[in-house]
Each structure stands twice: as structure tokens, then as C-alpha cells.
Amino acid sequence: MSIDSLSQESRVFPPPPSARQASWIKDLPSYQKMYERSLADPEGFWGEIAGEFFWHRPWSRVLSYDWKNKIEIRWFEGGQTNLCANAIDRHLPKHADRTAYLWIGNEGEEKRITYGDLARDVGRTANALKRLGVRKGDRVALYLPMIPELPVAMLACARIGAVHSVIFGGFSSDALKGRLMDSGAKILITSDGAFRGPKKIPLKEMADAALAAAAKEGHEVPTCLVVRRTKDKVPFSLGRDRWWHDVVPEESPECPAEVMDSEDPLFILYTSGSTGKPKGVLHTTAGYMIHTATTFKYVFDDRPEDLFFCTADIGWITGHSYLVYGPLCRAASMILFEGVPNHPKPDRLWEIVAKHKVTILYTAPTAIRSLMREGEEWPAKHDLSSLRVLGTVGEPINPEAWMWYHRVIGKERCPVVDTWWQTETGGILISPLPGSVPTKPGSACLPFFGVEPAVFREDGSECGVDEGGNLVIKRPWPGIMRTVYGHHERFRETYFSRYPGAYFTGDGARKDADGYYWIVGRIDDVLKVSGHRIGTAEVESALVSHPAVAEAAVVGFPHEVKGEGIHAFVVLKQGVGAIHESPLRDHVAGELGAIAKPDRVQFADALPKTRSGKIMRRILRKIAEGKPEEIGDTSTLADPSVVDALVKSHGRGGH
Numbered sequence: 051m052s053i054d055s056l057s058q059e060s061r062v063f064p065p066p067p068s069a070r071q072a073s074w075i076k077d078l079p080s081y082q083k084m085y086e087r088s089l090a091d092p093e094g095f096w097g098e099i100a101g102e103f104f105w106h107r108p109w110s111r112v113l114s115y116d117w118k119n120k121i122e123i124r125w126f127e128g129g130q131t132n133l134c135a136n137a138i139d140r141h142l143p144k145h146a147d148r149t150a151y152l153w154i155g156n157e158g159e160e161k162r163i164t165y166g167d168l169a170r171d172v173g174r175t176a177n178a179l180k181r182l183g184v185r186k187g188d189r190v191a192l193y194l195p196m197i198p199e200l201p202v203a204m205l206a207c208a209r210i211g212a213v214h215s216v217i218f219g220g221f222s223s224d225a226l227k228g229r230l231m232d233s234g235a236k237i238l239i240t241s242d243g244a245f246r247g248p249k250k251i252p253l254k255e256m257a258d259a260a261l262a263a264a265a266k267e268g269h270e271v272p273t274c275l276v277v278r279r280t281k282d283k284v285p286f287s288l289g290r291d292r293w294w295h296d297v298v299p300e301e302s303p304e305c306p307a308e309v310m311d312s313e314d315p316l317f318i319l320y321t322s323g324s325t326g327k328p329k330g331v332l333h334t335t336a337g338y339m340i341h342t343a344t345t346f347k348y349v350f351d352d353r354p355e356d357l358f359f360c361t362a363d364i365g366w367i368t369g370h371s372y373l374v375y376g377p378l379c380r381a382a383s384m385i386l387f388e389g390v391p392n393h394p395k396p397d398r399l400w401e402i403v404a405k406h407k408v409t410i411l412y413t414a415p416t417a418i419r420s421l422m423r424e425g426e427e428w429p430a431k432h433d434l435s436s437l438r439v440l441g442t443v444g445e446p447i448n449p450e451a452w453m454w455y456h457r458v459i460g461k462e463r464c465p466v467v468d469t470w471w472q473t474e475t476g477g478i479l480i481s482p483l484p485g486s487v488p489t490k491p492g493s494a495c496l497p498f499f500g501v502e503p504a505v506f507r508e509d510g511s512e513c514g515v516d517e518g519g520n521l522v523i524k525r526p527w528p529g530i531m532r533t534v535y536g537h538h539e540r541f542r543e544t545y546f547s548r549y550p551g552a553y554f555t556g557d558g559a560r561k562d563a564d565g566y567y568w569i570v571g572r573i574d575d576v577l578k579v580s581g582h583r584i585g586t587a588e589v590e591s592a593l594v595s596h597p598a599v600a601e602a603a604v605v606g607f608p609h610e611v612k613g614e615g616i617h618a619f620v621v622l623k624q625g626v627g628a629i630h631e632s633p634l635r636d637h638v639a640g641e642l643g644a645i646a647k648p649d650r651v652q653f654a655d656a657l658p659k660t661r662s663g664k665i666m667r668r669i670l671r672k673i674a675e676g677k678p679e680e681i682g683d684t685s686t687l688a689d690p691s692v693v694d695a696l697v698k699s700h701g702r703g704g705h
């Protein structure tokens with residue numbers, strides 16, 4: 051394949067010459083050669099890369115795995131290292147004064163944190179955690195806003211070998227309770243509150259409720275460390291609660307990095323699946339480190355003079371991998387932004403880019419779509435000429451949004467890298483490289499080094515060119531998750547049972563004649579709402595926990611800004627009078643968090659079910675999409691007349 055022969059069915063954007071020059075990989079044949087080598091000789095390929103990191107003891111074997119029976123994956127077995135030492139200590143001799151984070155607060159406050167500062171803050175925090183009784187292997191829950199203490203606490207955990215579990219600050223206290231219990235957290239670190247755009251979120255109150263509920267259900271978390279952020283007066287539980295500023299600053303900044311085996315756990319991050327309970331995705335040390343650092347290097351073409359701005363919250367995997375571990379391992383400089391893109395005005399991101407001369411911007415399609423709607427006058431007010439590479443992540447990007455990003459933000463000079471990956475994959479798996487891979491709007495393009503994807507039919511045979519099927523990965527990459535925490539069987543069942551010997555992603559995709567991947571979206575009951583992953587089953591169980599609700603079924607529908615919206619069909623209990631939809635929507639927000647609030651609630655007398663009682667979601671999806679003509683055959687339903695009633699009531703009241 052050469053650039054000239056790339057198929058003409060869609061628009062192709064060759065890398066701009068400036069990007070080519072600055073790139074680690076300068077043309078498509080070089081990418082192809084390196085990719086082929088990474089598959090032919092994974093030991094050599096990854097071994098050489100790993101050699102650039104700091105090790106207490108080198109590994110004896112690059113990769114061993116079993117994807118058929120036990121489902122085990124080991125990278126750099128026998129090796130001993132510490133991720134925090136690689137992310138910080140390794141850089142101190144030369145780069146102690148380099149900016150690690152430029153923190154920008156919700157209201158515009160700024161704080162520069164160098165690698166030297168980070169070393170000191172992390173050392174103190176690590177010692178404080180030890181003093182509070184945290185030992186290697188213990189789980190530490192972090193429920194914090196986007197303030198420097200969040201990455202500092204993560205790195206402190208990594209330093210002493212504790213396993214962090216970050217819970218996104220937008221999750222409810224109930225969601226927090228579930229995660230505290232499932233991970234068996236020994237300590238919770240939170241803050242008095244959080245600023246988020248025009249809103250203030252009472253994190254400590256929510257944390258208190260979660261701690262109380264966990265204790266009631268048998269899991270006592272003995273310590274809660276509280277960072278002061280909003281300065282609001284918050285309840286304090288004597289004996290359990292400690293202020294960060296009382297505990298951390300008095301510690302010594304020197305704390306030796308614990309010697310960690312390559313496969314020692316690094317963190318747990320909960321994510322939604324197709325059943326009601328979120329999964330604790332477990333990532334380990336060496337493979338994750340090498341994968342995130344290497345993808346950061348090649349996908350964003352990082353240079354020492356770059357300023358990288360990833361707008362994701364650290365509560366999601368994007369923040370873990372590309373606001374903390376990957377870039378820090380590359381001694382990169384980053385913006386850490388506490389606020390939101392449209393506060394105080396819709397030019398907040400563009401203002402930051404111009405003021406600080408951001409060179410690489412990584413954001414979500416949903417943010418691009420919502421800023422696109424605000425109009426071109428907002429980016430036009432600012433000088434965006436420092437930008438060099440633009441990235442997107444989290445959901446499929448529609449070509450219109452891609453083109454806007456490319457034209458209005460990148461001024462047609464910056465390659466757009468549409469990066470496909472998952473919480474489970476740890477780092478980017480499919481993405482163009484800025485200087486070598488021509489892009490096609492809407493396609494995540496080609497696999498990263500060492501990644502071998504395929505599109506499978508239901509029967510496990512490989513799809514032909516442009517034939518839609520299920521996306522799988524045929525061999526392990528270094529950043530793959532190692533288990534579902536405490537539920538290894540669920541790990542096997544979810545990812546390895548559908549196609550024995552391959553990792554099943556849960557995404558639908560097709561591969562075009564040039565080998566480019568086009569990701570269609572989830573094929574399971576998982577929604578991507580503003581890029582956030584939400585299981586329909588979670589929303590349903592939140593709805594039925596409301597006293598008025600007898601039954602609920604939740605489906606996604608196409609949403610112009612959010613990508614997908616949440617449509618809930620609700621059957622009320624007999625004898626309950628009519629109620630409004632808003633208490634139900636608020637109830638879901640209270641149970642799960644505001645991101646899971648249904649956009650629409652449609653009341654129904656009954657749901658379409660087969661004679662065996664299975665809800666026919668296919669039909670509900672068509673109703674929610676407003677395409678009743680595509681419903682098709684309803685003869686297998688126990689009562690087909692239910693469908694007519696739903697079609698009639700759709701779009702009428704109730705939302």
C-alpha cells in the first residue's frame with residue numbers, strides 16, 4: 051500500500067510536511083516496516099523499548115500467556131521495577147526544573163509543578179500513606195477533583211506498591227460505596243468539595259454517605275484523608291478523618307521506591323459492562339508502563355518542548371494513561387485542567403491553548419461537537435498556531451466533527467489522530483501516527499505496533515473487506531488488563547469466551563481495502579453517553595429501585611452532541627398514580643451519578659416481551675430512534691399490541 055493507492059471512496063489526508071519532519075516515523079513504509087517487525091519479533095521489539103526504562107532487576111522473559119484455559123498474561127516476567135521511579139526519579143538528574151504539570155483551576159488559578167516539585171510532593175504523600183498504615187498491596191480509593199493532589203496520590207501509591215482505585219468525582223455516593231466495598235479499600239482520599247464549571251459538588255458529604263453505607267454493609271474504611279479545596283465547612287469524623295494539610299507536609303520528602311515485580315498490581319479502575327455491576331479492571335506494572343509511554347511517544351510524536359493538553363478527567367482511563375503514567379514516563383509537560391470547556395465561556399479551551407502555547411490537544415468527540423455548535427467565532431478569537439497534533443478518543447467521531455476539528459482548530463496543518471482503545475486495553479491500540487499514516491475522517495486507521503486486530507463474523511471466521519463484524523485482538527499487547535478484580539471468571543467469560551484464543555472488544559467494526567479500521571460502536575448493552583461508558587442494566591436497576599417503578603428497559607438513541615442519549619421505558623407499579631419524569635431522572639442521578647441521568651423517560655403500560663419473558667430491545671431501540679417503520683416482525687411477541695401503544699406514546703409528553 052502506498053499513499054497514492056489508498057482507496058478513493060473517502061477523503062484521505064496525507065500527513066502535512068511539517069508533521070512528517072517532526073515525527074518519530076517519517077513515512078508509511080517506515081511505519082509498515084516497524085509494525086511488521088513488532089509482530090514478527092515481539093520479544094526483540096518490546097525488549098529493546100523496555101531497555102530504555104529503569105529496572106531494579108531485568109526481566110527474564112518478555113511475554114508468556116494463556117488465552118485458552120487459565121487466561122493469564124505476563125509481560126517482562128522476572129523483572130523488577132517501580133513505575134513512580136520511572137515517571138519521576140529517572141528524570142531528576144536532567145529535568146528537575148522541567149514543568150510536569152501546569153495546573154489550571156476552575157476559576158483560572160495557575161500553579162506550576164516541576165518534576166522536582168512532584169518528587170517532593172509524592173515522597174511526602176507516600177510517607178504519609180505509610181504512616182496511616184497503608185502497605186504494599188493495600189487498596190487506596192481516590193475520590194477527588196482535578197487538582198494536583200490526585201496525580202500526586204496516585205504516584206505515591208505506585209511508589210509504595212499500594213493499588214489505587216480512582217472513582218470519578220461525578221459518581222454518586224452509592225456508586226462510590228460499591229467500589230469501596232468491591233476493592234476492599236483501606237483508606238479513602240477525598241476533598242471537602244469540588245468546583246466544576248458553575249457548580250460546586252459536595253464531595254465530602256457524598257464520601258461520608260458512602261463510608262457510612264459501606265460500614266453498615268460490613269466494610270469499615272478506617273481512614274479518610276481530606277484535601278481542602280472549596281474551603282466549605284464539612285462534617286469531620288474524629289478518629290477517622292484527617293486533613294491532608296495536617297498530615298502530608300510534615301513528612302520527609304524522601305521515600306524509597308518499593309521494588310515491584312513486573313506483574314504486581316498497579317491500579318483498579320471500575321468500568322461498566324453489560325450486567326448491572328461495574329467491573330474492577332486490574333492493570334499491572336511493567337507492561338502498562340511501557341505501553342502507555344510508548345503509545346504516548348509515537349501517537350502524539352512528543353518532543354521535549356511540547357505542552358500536552360488532555361481534557362479528560364483522571365477518573366477515567368484516558369486520564370490515568372495520558373495525564374499521568376504515559377506522559378510522565380516521557381518527562382512530558384502537561385496542562386492539568388480542573389474546569390470544563392464551556393465555563394465561563396465556550397472559548398475556555400482555546401484561551402488555554404493560546405495563552406500557554408499548547409502543542410498537542412487530546413479531547414473527546416462530544417466536546418468537539420458541543421464546541422462546534424457554539425460557533426467558529428470562539429476559536430477565532432484566539433491564536434491557535436502553537437497546535438501541532440490533535441487527538442480524539444472515547445467514541446466514534448462523525449466526519450463532520452472531524453472536519454471541523456481539522457479545519458477550524460488545526461487550520462488544516464495538524465494531523466488528527468482518532469485513537470481507539472478501552473479501559474481494558476490500558477492504552478491506545480488503533481490510531482494513525484501523525485507523521486506517517488494518512489488519515490480518513492471517521493476511521494481510527496491502523497493498529498499500533500504489536501497490536502493484531504481482526505474483524506470476526508459470529509462463527510469466528512474473518513470478515514471480508516468492508517464487511518461489518520466484531521472487533522477482536524489476536525494476541526496480547528503490554529497494557530492489557532490482567533483480570534477483573536476478585537472475579538477472574540468474569541474476565542474469561544466477558545473477553546475470551548466468545549472467540550476462544552482471541553480478546554473480544556465488544557465493539558463492531560469493519561476493515562476497508564487499505565486495512566483501515568472503522569469502529570462502529572458497542573454491540574453489547576453498553577452506551578457511550580458523552581464518551582462516558584454506561585451499562586443499560588445499571589440504569590435499569592437504578593430505575594427499579596424507585597418505589598413507584600415496576601419495570602424498566604433502557605436503550606440508547608443517537609444524540610447530536612452526546613453521541614448517544616439515554617431513553618428509559620418505565621412501567622409504573624399498579625395503583626401508583628401518574629408521576630412526572632423528573633423525580634425518576636433525579637433518582638437515577640442519585641443512584642449512579644449525573645452522567646447516567648436519562649434524557650427521556652417514556653411511561654408505558656407494558657414492555658414488548660417474547661413469550662418467554664425476554665424484553666425485545668431491538669424494538670425499543672427503533673422506537674427510541676423514532677423509526678417505527680423499521681421495527682419489523684413482532685409476531686414472536688407475547689402481545690404485539692404493546693408495540694403500537696409505545697409507538698403512539700413516543701414523542702408525546704413524558705420527555
Ligand code: WT7
Nearest residue numbers: 443444445446468469470471472473569572583
Ligand atoms: C469504548 C471504550 C479509550 C479511553 C476512553 C474510553 C469506544 C473509544 C474510540 C474511538 C470509536 C471508540 C469503544 C470502546 N471508543 N475510543 N476512537 N472510536 N469508538 O474508554 O470508557 O473503556 O470505552 O469506547 O466503543 O469499546 P472506555
